[in-house]
Amino acid sequence: MLNTSADTPKNTMTTGHKPPVSELARFRAQRLTQVYWITLVGLGVAIIANWKISADLTTVLILSLAEILLIWGLRDLKNNKVDQAASILLWTLSLSLTGSIVINSGLRDPALLAYPAILIFAALFGNTRLFISLFSFLIFSIIFVGATDIYQWKEFKQFTINWTNITDALIILIVIGFTVRFQALDLRNALKRLERENEKFRVSEAKASYLAQYDSLTGLPNRALCENRFALALHTQQRRGGLCALLFIDLDNFKTINDSLGHSIGDAVLKTIADRITDSIRASDTACRFGGDEFIVILTDLQDATQAERISTKLLRTLSKPLQLEQHFIDTSASIGIVLAPQDGDSFDAYCKNADIAMYQAKADGKNLCRFFNDQMNTLSKERFELITGLRSAIKRREFRLHYQPKISLASGKWIGAEALLRWQHPEKGLLAPGIFMDLAEETGLIIDIGKWVLQEACTQCRIWHDQGFDSLDIAVNLSSVQFSRGNLEREVKKALRKSGLDGHYLELELTESLLLGDAENVRTQVDKLRAHGISFSIDDFGTGYSNLSYLSKFDIESLKIDQSFVRKILNSEQDLNITIAIINFAKSLGLTTVAEGIEDAKIMAKLKALGCDLGQGYYWSKPLDAEAFTQQLQQNLSKCSADTSTSGATESNH
Ligand SMILES: Nc1nc2c(ncn2[C@@H]2O[C@@H]3COP(=O)(O)O[C@H]4[C@@H](O)[C@H](n5cnc6c(=O)[nH]c(N)nc65)O[C@@H]4COP(=O)(O)O[C@H]3[C@H]2O)c(=O)[nH]1
Known part of the structure; x- marks a missing residue:
């Protein structure tokens, strides 16, 4: 009624x-x-x-x-x-x-x-x-x-x-x-109407139940379904005998791809990776997306551990094939941690945790590798966890330090600038180089706060040197792609300059090649805004990244830093010498300054000078030093250069 x-x-x-x-x-x-x-x-x-x-x-x-x-x-x-x-x-x-x-x-x-x-x-x-x-x-x-x-x-x-x-x-x-x-x-x-509503309800119910079990991007089972499948596989295996394995796959460079090429390319990479994994395993095995760039593969009916290793190696080969998306050629690779069931765990979570630990070991051993889990790895994983916890409080506890390495004019031998390099004065482990914690800082996003501190500290120190009379010295600061994609770089740089009183013309920001390739529009906008404050840019480790040079014309940069892997071998390897010559000539044709990194002896220095390289950096002159030691060396260099100039001046007037 x-x-x-x-x-x-x-x-x-x-x-x-x-x-x-x-x-x-x-x-x-x-x-x-x-x-x-x-x-x-x-x-x-x-x-x-x-x-x-x-x-x-x-x-x-x-x-x-x-x-x-x-x-x-x-x-x-x-x-x-x-x-x-x-x-x-x-x-x-x-x-x-x-x-x-x-x-x-x-x-x-x-x-x-x-x-x-x-x-x-x-x-x-x-x-x-x-x-x-x-x-x-x-x-x-x-x-x-x-x-x-x-x-x-x-x-x-x-x-x-x-x-x-x-x-x-x-x-x-x-x-x-x-x-x-x-x-x-x-x-x-x-x-x-009721029928239509019913249909809509049925569709959304089906969708909800699909999404509860499958990953919407790749179509692979998600973590929840993965757990079910693993339990089923384990149960079947226990009845039949034999082994099951769980492979934890993590892409090695996905964060860089995502940050630099943008999320839509990142998604396309994940889909391709998912397809490649599915194509490489048997229909009776299961591939799942665990989250982000992590995948899990459940292998069943294995006779022994070597079979799991063989399949992992095959997966590594497949996943490291370069892929082309739109106009980008992308190098991917993955690291795989392997656990065997039933011996390596007592619950799905425990198997995943152990496989994750093994995967981190594979990364620590050089990436693009697979590693079986063993008990000693637990210790390593604990260390990693402690490192992350320590990093979180390191800024508050003032444990970060900056060391400075001089940049030298190859023509005059004069120290014309300094590169700020981060160190962590760990309360138990001593002074740590960035190689030990930088990946973790980027992974956890802590690099944003650390990067702010580095900028402020480096600008303040450079201003102190200017006040001490070294008023033409430049300071170079390394930037992470995460600072570009997630931080508010312009605001932080302006703040550092304002608080330190340093003129922006003395600040140089070092970028990596991969950063310029990706979300080029966003990077270029930020670079342009910063250039308006007088800041200059250089490309670090040049020659090691994507050899697509067209991006250089899109960005207004001042210098290329030739990676030390080429510099160190120019006297022994014709190939490295040729690459170095090519980079110097290429830079000259674009009107850019070249900086050779990692110069360790006089012969290499002389060769680079002869090749027309402008600036050098390396242990030949100095290792990175703390501010005090750097100031002393700077003073000595200044005195030496003044003496050289007056000697050469006197010699010239005698002539
Ligand atoms: N064997 C050898 N090594 C030399 C020589 N000359 C310099 N080096 C080392 O080479 C690295 C040069 O810095 P980079 O390429 O920018 O590479 C840096 C840079 O990419 C990154 N990094 C350092 N500080 C920061 C920072 O504040 N922010 C960011 N985002 N990255 C940083 O960590 C990397 C490693 O830094 P370090 O361990 O300080 O290592 C430094 C330096 O100590 C040499 O003659 N021989």
Whole structure:
């Protein structure tokens, strides 16, 4: 039964406003209005027929009264009093039809045909009370009129068919027909809507249950399903005998790819990797995405551990094949940790943790490798955890230090700048080089805070040197790709310059090649903003990254730093010599300064000078020094250079 509290007069009275009308109530009111109008028209036609054809004025009077009552009911409908309007309609019809029956032919009167229609209307539009009261009234009317006829309390008119009867019968039929048709349509539409809703629900339920078990990006089972599959594999294996293995695969350079080439390329790489893994294993094995760039492979039916190793090696080979996405050629590789079941764990979490530890060992041993888990690795994993915990508090505990390595003009031997290199004065392990903690700092995002500290400290120290009279000295600071992608570099650099009072022209930021390749637009925007403050840029470890040189034209940089792996071997390896020559010539053609890193002896220095390299850096002059030691060496170099200049000046004037 359609009934809404919004229709109740109580509601209207208490709020003093029109009650809010629900969609359903509005729809019901609309239908009732249509039925009202059909009935009004029907009654109108019946009035005319009774008047013109039968000249039955009593019936005309009853029907006219009914017409007036219905017009009154329509007003209620307009005011959203749907229940009230339904009552008026049905009581008006019941009373007028019963009146007509009593006046005319009793139970033989065609108006009796409308009784079932009234009950249908009551069932569709009214509430239970209205239905029961009308039902009772109609039953009573039939009994009463029937008894009147049987016991001759009143003589009814003889029933003879005339055109008024036909018109009345047609009107009743038409009104019932339309109303039933409307209701049938409503019911059908409601069913269709319900079906559509059901379908939507089924689709979203299927999607939710898919997402609860599968990774939406790669389509591989997710961690939850992986756990189930592993439990199943273990159970089957225990019944059949033999071994199961769980391989924990982590991509070696995914963070760099994602940070430098952007997330859409990152996603495409993950999809390709997922496909490659799936293609490399048997249908009975399972590949899952564990999260981020981590995948798990469950191998079953293994005879011995070497089989797991063979499959891992095959996976490493497949995953290290370069892939091309859009215009990018991307080098990928992975590290794999292997655990065997049942011996390497007692729960899914324990197997995963141990495989993760083995995977980290593979990374520590040089990446693109696989390693089986063993108990000693637990110690290593603990160390890693302790290192991360230590790193988190190292800034607050003021444990970071900067060491400075001079940059020397190969032509004059003068110290023209310094590169700031980070050190961690660990409370137990002593002074740690960045190689030990930099990857962890980047992985955990701690590099952002550490990088801020480095910038501030380096700018402050350079300003101190300027104040001490070394006022042309530059300072170079290394930047991580994470600082570009996640930090607010411009704000941090400006802050460091403002707080230290250093002129931006003395600050150089060292970038890596991979950084420039990726989200080039973002990097270029940030580089351009920083250049507006006078800051210059160099590319570190040049020649080791992606050998796509076209990116250089897009960025305004000042210098290329030739990687020490080439520099160290220029006297012994023709190939490294040729690469070094090519880089120097290439830099010159673009008007860039070249800096050779890792110069350890005079012969290499002389060779680079002869090749036209501008600046050098390396143990030949000095290892990275703390600020105090650097200042002393700087002073000595300045004195030496001044002495050399005056000697050469004196020699020239003697000539
Ligand atoms: N064998 C040999 N080595 C030489 C010689 N001359 C210099 N080196 C070492 O080569 C590295 C040069 O720095 P890099 O290429 O920027 O490479 C740096 C840089 O990429 C990164 N790094 C250092 N400090 C920071 C920092 O504050 N922020 C960031 N993001 N990275 C940093 O860590 C890397 C390693 O830094 P370090 O361990 O200090 O190692 C330094 C330096 O001590 C030489 O003649 N022979």
